[in-house]
Amino acid sequence: MEPHPRTGPSAAAAVAHRIADRQAQIGLGPDALAHRAGMSRPYLELLTAAGPGFDPNGFLRIAAALGLTYHELVAGRADPPPGQAPPAPRPVLVRLTEEECWDRVGTRGVGRIGLPGEHGPAILPVNYAVDRHTVVYRTHHHSAADPPPGTDVSFEVDRTDDHRSNGWSVLVTGTAERIDDEPTLQRLMRDLAVQPWAGGPRTSWIRIRPVSVTGRRITSMPAEDED
Structure with a gap:
């Protein structure tokens, strides 16, 4: 079960920072990210400012567009301990x-x-x-x-x-x-x-x-x- 998204300015800012870092890592601009996630750029900007509590489904699409799981986007990545089971499947967007x-x-x-x-x-x-x-x-x-x-x-x-x-x-x-x-x-x-x-x-x-x-x-x- 994915975590219930935290709300509040600090949580929204943390997720926005992860989005920006991942965009820089893979070279994906805001227009391209919005297109890949299947949403308008104004809506992407609204979600980024509001945080995942506003529309968790929208953040699922943003995560998939960035090649992340929902948990990685809203809670951050964590290195699994030795011997842990394989990572959970990642969401993928199909047009x-x-x-x-x-x-x-x-x-x-x-x-x-x-x-x-x-x-x-x-x-x-x-x-x-x-x-x-x-x-x-x-x-x-x-x-x-x-x-x-x-x-x-x-x-x-x-x-x-x-x-x-x-x-x-x-x-x-x-x-x-x-x-x-x-x-x-x-x-x-x-x-x-x-x-x-x-x-x-x-x-x-x-x-x-x-x-x-x-x-x-x-x-x-x-x-x-x-x-």
Whole structure:
């Protein structure tokens, strides 16, 4: 069982330091790390600042992208005592095709929407549905999750097992638009009936039109000694 991630500024700073050290060791810049981990660079920066308690699944993908186990990233490496059993398998990221991404996203569920904020990116949970290869969700009118039309946004869904050694993640990047035409609203209410994560007297339907759809599947392979 992997350790429960510690929280707090000191823990986040320690993990951020390990990430930076490993990036320097293998020559991997922040854009390349974000791409390899299947997330946007703003979300990578948010995770690095917040620490693994914010999104352990995201740190699993960062660890795999860096060639580390989750434990090595959040707790540091330790030399095993003589005669110890072979190291645990390491997580490996395998790219998903766009069709595989949509298959995992499914028809509805809970995801995270990433929006530009005054003090950095805002990451908010939403109940979503898929409508004709776009992502739609409802939110309180003029709330943080109700962006101006044309806003660049990211949307992420992931699943991992209890041991954080297998799972998948899908990242959709695109632009947000508010759905205003009455026939479409009636169809969405009738066919999808998505409940807003944070409701109110008035709600907006938001559609994310994808520009890119990427995904990673997390699997395991036997650990090998570092070169």
